[in-house]
Amino acid sequence: MSASPQSSSQSSRESLETAGTAHQNPREAITYYNPVEDRESDRAPLSLHLIRRIFTYTKPHAAKRNWLFFCTLFRGIQLPLLAWMIGATINGPIAGRDQHGIVLYSAVFLALVLLTAFTFHFRQRLALELGEAVVYDMRSALFHKLMGMPMSFFNRTKFGRIISRMTSDIDNVRIGVQDVVFASIVQGIQMLGSAVLMAYYNWKLFAIMLLLAPIIWVVNQRYREEVSYRLRKVQESWSRLSSTIAESVSGIRVTQAFVRQEINSGFFRKLVGSLAENNVGAARATAVFIPLLQMKSQLFLGAMAWLGGYGALRWQGWMHMEVGDLVMFFFLANLFFEPIQVIGNQYNQALTSMAGAERFFRLMDLQPEWQDAPAAKPLPNILGKVEFQQVDFEYEKGRKVLEEISFTVEPGQTVALVGHTGSGKSTIAGLLQKFYLPSRGRVLVDGHDLMDVTSHSLHSQMGSVQQNNYLFxxxxxxxxxxxxxxxxxxxxxxxxxxxxxxxxxxxxxxxxxxxxxxxxxxxxxxxxxxxxxxxxxxxxPRILVLDEATSAIDTVTEARLQRALEVLLRGRTSFVVAHRLSTIRNADQVLVLGAGRIVERGNHNSLLAANGVYARLYKEFLGLSAHP
Known part of the structure; x- marks a missing residue:
């Protein structure tokens, strides 16, 4: 196995993630992707910049978005209007015993109810459709971004991080678009409309009502903090439980082989117990605060009924109000207090959406360490001649993985790269495939510097068989x-x-x-x-790379596939990276690598005759293979 980022020390990896600043020359220092700390915040402050960026994804769906805003604004004033209609009906035709007026007002009220339901349907529907459209565009854009990132990005970035960006982070943004923004607008307009109507009809009673609003807000805020904390504990417990189940099932052979069933079962029971305790804690917090919130609202309604009822019975005085206005006040007060809790919950979700958007755009804004040069041209049809000219390479600046690598391979030849793990075999294969760029020197194919050709045109004339034989x-x-x-x-x-x-x-x-x-x-x-x-x-392909392609195959199967391998290599320029020396006996060239340098070169027979590094490796192989 060759030198790679995975084989570097942990400290070198950490410094690699933060090294350098962006330069136009891809061979110079560049900005590396920091795959974020292990502990990622599930919330971030509200940011107008992020909100604007999120809404740029609604531009292709401008008609749907604009209709949604219209439905949202209309929906916000409809419920206060319904409450106003009830008061107007009581004060008007009901108080005047006008049957025709009662029928007329009832018809208008019914029409407004139907219009409210119609608006609510389309408000919900358009919000869901817009949210899914935004998610579709964001995921497509992120996938396209990932497909264009160089191999070094994937070597350093955890697979789970990428999946998290593609799934949970974008889902959080979707909830922010389809729920938080428009639901908050509806609730805000509903509160404002209710407040205006209540202040207009009896500003004194409305002022008394406002005294309770901060108390309800504080209690609601405390409730959200406590429940959010409990729910995070539940989520953490569930994550540990899920990962334990996955590990136990995946590693069942190891578990049974080392008689770990009882130990693992005991550990699992503790995790189940912890999850149960956290679930009960969340339920207890909810059971305490919900009745408290309801009690405060009910106390206010009782006080308002007493004061308003007293004012309705008096024909004059500062608290006098019509019966219809009192009934309207009851409905409007509910419409005013109800959004306090809803907006608070939406605010919490907005912070979660901001965190998801922040991580998503951090990845979207990431510039690749290198890209094809603007003047790069497609590689014409090739014969397969490969040249490495004084090539150096380093994954981390200052620590060379390859040094002064020079060799020439004629079209149709097979080159074997041999050496201990970390000697640089796979790195040479990666440079040939332009997964990385050399720090110094040149890699040429048919005389074309790979720096001057497009990656797509190069890869379309190359083939690769990897050690993990990945199938889709x-x-x-x-x-x-x-x-x-x-x-x-x-x-x-x-x-x-x-x-x-x-x-x-x-x-x-x-x-x-x-x-x-x-x-x-x-x-x-x-x-x-x-x-x-x-x-x-x-x-x-004209050039073929086999990176330890048969290392995982048993000797019987390898013998069965040897003929297929010979046919595969015939007539192509081939690079064979292998631990097993049995796969390289017929190679035209053998390059023996040590500490990032070519320490020997020749063919199988000449290298054995030289009795050097290759000969020792071959004897080690024979000694190992002689054991049962």
Whole structure:
């Protein structure tokens, strides 16, 4: 295995994440992505800048967004209008015993109720549609961004972080768009409309009512803080429980092999107990504060009924009010206090949405460590000549992984890269595939400096078979056609026949149509490797890289696939990175690496005759393979 970021020390990784500042020259110091601390805040302050950026994703859906704002504003004034209509009906036709007026007012009230329901339906519907549209665009943009990031980004960034950005963080933004913004506007307008009507009809009683509003706000705020804390504890307990279940199921063989069943069960029972305690704590907090909030509202309504009723019975005085106004006050007071709790909850969710948006845009704003030069041109059809000229490379500035690497490979030759773990084998393969750029020197293909050609045109003429033989979800046929999606079934079968391994695929339950299960569990290691060989053969690349492609295969299967490997390499410029020296005996060149330098070069026989590093490695291999 070659030197890589994974093989660096933890301290070097940490310094790598924060090293450098952006420069236009991709070979110079650059800004590295900091994959964020392990503890990420689930909230962030409200930011007008972030809110504006979020709403840029609504521009393609401007008509839907504008109709939603209209429905939101209209919805906010409708409930106060309904309360006003009740008071007006009591004070007007009911007090005057006007039957025709009662029918007319009732009809208007019913029409307003229907209009309210109609508006509510479209307010909810448009908000959900806009939220999902924004999520669709954000996820598409993030995926496109990730597909363009260089390999070094993925080497340093935790997979879970990327999944979190794509799922929970964007979901939090969606809730902010479809719920927080528009629900808060509705509640705010409802409060304002109710306050204006109450102040207009009896500002004295309204002023008394306002004295209770801060008390309700403080109690509600304390309730949210306590419940939020309890719910976070529940979420943490649930996360530990879920991860323990996943680890226990995935590692069941190890658990049973080391007789850990009882120990693991005891640990799991403690986690279940902790989750239960936290759930009960959250329920207790809710059981204390909800009745307290309701009691304060009920005390206010009782006080208002006493004062308002006293004023309604008096024909004059500072508290005098009509019966209809008193009834209207009851409805408006509920409409005024109800949004206090709703807006408080929405505010908490807004802070969570801000945190999600902040992390999302941090990743979206990240500039790749390097990109193809603006003047880069497509690589023409190549023969496959490869040259490394005085190449140095460092994952971290000041710590060279490769130093003064120079060699030439003629078209159709096979080069074997040999050396201990960390010697730089896979790094050379990564530079050849332009996953990284050299710190110094040049890598040329058919005389073209890779700095001056587009990555896409290079990769379209290269093939790769990796150690982990990764297969995507789909059928075996789909995976073989990955490099040539237009290939027919007959062409796929011809590729398998050329590799002389049709029988290994036909042995599968459904042949080429066999679905590749989770982690390719439905295929053996040999079958998976064969699919990768066939994938590379069908793509017909001029340059082929095999990065420890047979390291996970047993010797019997390796012998079965050796013929397929020979066919795959024939006529192509091939780089074979391997621990197993048995796969490189027929290589035209063998480059022996040590500490990032080429310490020996030649072919198998000449290097054995030199009795140097390669000879010692070969003897070690024979000694290991001689053991049962």
């Amino acid at each position: 979800t789909g059928s075996v046929m789909d995976n073989i056609r990955l490099g040539r999606p237009t290939a027919t079934e007959s062409e796929v079968r011809a590729a398998l026949q050329a590799l002389d391994c049709v029988d290994m695929i036909e042995a599968l339950p459904q042949g080429l149509a066999t679905p590749v299960g989770d982690k390719s569990a439905s295929l053996s290691l040999g079958q998976r490797q064969l699919v990768c060989f066939a994938r590379a053969f069908l793509a017909d």
